[in-house]
Amino acid sequence: MKSREQEYRELFMAEALEAYDAMSQHMSVLEKRPGDEGALNEVFRLLHNLKANARAMGHDAIGEVAHRMETIFGQIRSKERPFAGSMVPVLFSGIDVLGGMIRAVGANQELTENLPLIENLDRVIEGEEPVLLDDDESGSEEDATRKLELSDLVYIPIKKLDHLLNLVGELIIDRDRVLTLAQEIGDTTLQTVTAHLSRLADDLQYSVMDARLVGVGTLFNKFPRVVRDVATAEQKQVELTISGQDIQIDRNILQIITDSLLHLVRNAIGHGLETPEERVKAGKPEIGQLVLSAQTDRDNVLIRISDDGRGVDVERVRRKAVDRGLLTREAAARLNETEVHNLLFEAGFSTAEQVTEISGRGVGLDVVKLAIDSLGGQLRVDSKLGQGTTFTLVLPTSIAVKGALLFELDGHPYALPLMHTDSVVSLAPEKLHVVGGTLLAKVLTENIPVVRLADLLADNDDALLPANRAALTGAQDIIITNYNGRKLGLIVDRFLRQQDIVIKPVSQPLDMIDLFGGVTLLGSGQVCLVLDVPAITRLFLSRRP
Amino acid sequence: MKNRILIVDDSFYMRTMLKNMLTDAGYDVVGEAANGQQARDLASETKPDLITLDVILPDNTGLEVLKDIRQELPNVKIVMCSAVGQEVIVNEALESGASAYIVKPFSEDKVLEIVGGALQDSGASA
Numbered sequence A: 001m002k003s004r005e006q007e008y009r010e011l012f013m014a015e016a017l018e019a020y021d022a023m024s025q026h027m028s029v030l031e032k033r034p035g036d037e038g039a040l041n042e043v044f045r046l047l048h049n050l051k052a053n054a055r056a057m058g059h060d061a062i063g064e065v066a067h068r069m070e071t072i073f074g075q076i077r078s079k080e081r082p083f084a085g086s087m088v089p090v091l092f093s094g095i096d097v098l099g100g101m102i103r104a105v106g107a108n109q110e111l112t113e114n115l116p117l118i119e120n121l122d123r124v125i126e127g128e129e130p131v132l133l134d135d136d137e138s139g140s141e142e143d144a145t146r147k148l149e150l151s152d153l154v155y156i157p158i159k160k161l162d163h164l165l166n167l168v169g170e171l172i173i174d175r176d177r178v179l180t181l182a183q184e185i186g187d188t189t190l191q192t193v194t195a196h197l198s199r200l201a202d203d204l205q206y207s208v209m210d211a212r213l214v215g216v217g218t219l220f221n222k223f224p225r226v227v228r229d230v231a232t233a234e235q236k237q238v239e240l241t242i243s244g245q246d247i248q249i250d251r252n253i254l255q256i257i258t259d260s261l262l263h264l265v266r267n268a269i270g271h272g273l274e275t276p277e278e279r280v281k282a283g284k285p286e287i288g289q290l291v292l293s294a295q296t297d298r299d300n301v302l303i304r305i306s307d308d309g310r311g312v313d314v315e316r317v318r319r320k321a322v323d324r325g326l327l328t329r330e331a332a333a334r335l336n337e338t339e340v341h342n343l344l345f346e347a348g349f350s351t352a353e354q355v356t357e358i359s360g361r362g363v364g365l366d367v368v369k370l371a372i373d374s375l376g377g378q379l380r381v382d383s384k385l386g387q388g389t390t391f392t393l394v395l396p397t398s399i400a401v402k403g404a405l406l407f408e409l410d411g412h413p414y415a416l417p418l419m420h421t422d423s424v425v426s427l428a429p430e431k432l433h434v435v436g437g438t439l440l441a442k443v444l445t446e447n448i449p450v451v452r453l454a455d456l457l458a459d460n461d462d463a464l465l466p467a468n469r470a471a472l473t474g475a476q477d478i479i480i481t482n483y484n485g486r487k488l489g490l491i492v493d494r495f496l497r498q499q500d501i502v503i504k505p506v507s508q509p510l511d512m513i514d515l516f517g518g519v520t521l522l523g524s525g526q527v528c529l530v531l532d533v534p535a536i537t538r539l540f541l542s543r544r545p
Numbered sequence B: 001m002k003n004r005i006l007i008v009d010d011s012f013y014m015r016t017m018l019k020n021m022l023t024d025a026g027y028d029v030v031g032e033a034a035n036g037q038q039a040r041d042l043a044s045e046t047k048p049d050l051i052t053l054d055v056i057l058p059d060n061t062g063l064e065v066l067k068d069i070r071q072e073l074p075n076v077k078i079v080m081c082s083a084v085g086q087e088v089i090v091n092e093a094l095e096s097g098a099s100a101y102i103v104k105p106f107s108e109d110k111v112l113e114i115v116g117g118a119l120q121d122s123g124a125s126a
Helices: A004-032 A037-057 A060-077 A087-106 A115-125 A158-185 A188-211 A223-234 A251-272 A276-281 A314-323 A329-334 A337-343 A365-374 A453-457 A533-543 B012-024 B036-046 B062-072 B087-095 B108-125
Strands: A213-215 A238-243 A248-250 A288-297 A300-307 A378-384 A388-396 A401-409 A412-417 A421-427 A432-435 A438-443 A446-452 A476-483 A486-492 A494-502 A516-521 A527-531 B004-008 B028-033 B050-054 B077-083 B100-104
Touching: A004 A037, A004 A087, A004 A223, A004 A238, A004 B012, A037 A060, A037 B012, A037 B077, A037 B100, A060 A087, A060 A115, A087 A115, A158 A188, A158 A251, A158 A494, A158 A516, A188 A213, A213 A251, A223 A238, A223 A251, A248 A251, A251 A288, A251 A300, A251 A365, A251 A388, A314 A329, A314 A337, A337 A378, A365 A378, A401 A453, A401 A476, A401 A486, A412 A494, A421 A438, A438 A486, A446 A453, A453 A486, A453 A533, A476 A494, A476 A533, A486 A533, B004 B012, B004 B036, B012 B028, B012 B108, B028 B036, B036 B050, B036 B062, B050 B062, B050 B108, B062 B077, B062 B087, B077 B087, B077 B108, B087 B100, B100 B108
Parallel strands: A238 A288, A412 A527, A446 A486, B004 B028, B004 B050, B050 B077, B077 B100
Antiparallel strands: A213 A248, A288 A300, A300 A388, A378 A388, A401 A412, A401 A494, A421 A476, A432 A438, A438 A446, A476 A486, A516 A527
């Protein structure tokens, strides 16, 4: 559970950053039209709020600056004096300083009073001339002791970090090979050196991965604005709550999910939340709630978009799926609720009765699903009719290295990403049952279809032969995969181990077989194919007897 | 019966904090408004016992909202909320019929003391 302090802190940051952006915009309007009343009123209001909220949070340094700025804007607003002359640069630097302080709060840094600025603001309030300060350094100590300082931050183009990460990936593969060779040669000195090399390579890998991490907040904080705009266009009343901005994730992953998140949020407002009238009729508060949150779950980052709107109408989805020819009426009736929800992600499926200007841009949830798949992530939906819908994105923290389960089939090693692995079980043939030509394994309370991976991978597009339990001898090693809530057991020859792997794209000849998400090189130098669980699941569904 | 309160403030942060304080103390927060129009609508719809009203709102000054609501709901208690610096408006608000005012940043004790006090007055006069 998140503490109230934490919640207040997050709300404060989200509103303060939003206020800063808005004030900067209004300031540029005032630069062109110094008398613009709308801009003056807004800056005044935002400063007033920022002051009150900052003081409530104990950030008095922000309060001091905002208070003086508010006073000056109050004078301008009531036409006691114009937005002109020497006060303008002071006000601009005031906004800049506030922005810096807000960011410092976000980074958990100690705030310091900006005395030169405060003195200048006081002079402006009293109608005196401000003392001109050096443009950028107005924030530092007294002039006499000022030293030249370079920023501690360096901006690096993401391309350079991509390159660095690729190099690290290659290094990790070679490291594993050298480790294996050292084992084979059996020289103790060589083994000591390679063990050290291995630790260094690990450190390097995590440092590079770490350098690429950014706070989810960099994306989340753009949403208050988006939500406001979409809500206005859709004539909905929406209150957005954001949490988990500090959760770290690879910058490229954040980039890739940007459109998906935008789509899901628009969708939630456009289709998930009802109009105020509908909500009142349903006995709900007029204002719809939208929650955007992030949290870590082991090596993954979970991003959730929840609304308290109308929820998914399971019956309607069934009907629609039948109308669209996705499945038969009988098959649709057999699906449980989760399976029906997952139909939403099928290509071309959309339940929106009417395409609205903002939310319906011809992009379906299937496109969102594909984007998340491409990252090796998962997209889940939970919904209760009349109560709301939650979309959960399960994302890897980093793109470089993935946890994988290694296994053997026909003497070759294969890998399966842990993201799509539910569990591994060893079952005697008697524990498997044949129903309608398909093997079923009872794992916990669920009946899960099981198939021999060797049969599935056999170069053949025909339907699989009905399963023959008698052909199975001894305990069967089965990997239970999970894609989009659909579970499938794969019988393999032998489990090997769990290992972090670096996945490389497959080269030309294999590329035609989209069953493999890539290859990795094992320490032994063996090439190991990485199975693509979504593709394997689809193949099974198309070939099941 | 629980006293019913409407919160009017353009800052979500402030509304959340007020709502938590008041709900924890056993009040029934019947609505939250972020601007003058919402405040008017929610006030006439929910007919609360007390309204906490921010003096500076995006579409109107809190003062105009105060006067409008006063006219429609003569018995509602209104507690003005303001950060320091807007004492002129607060004074005018008290002259226009606000029961009390709270200066931001506020402590939980202060809020409950002022809200409780304002509501007690209403009990006596009702």
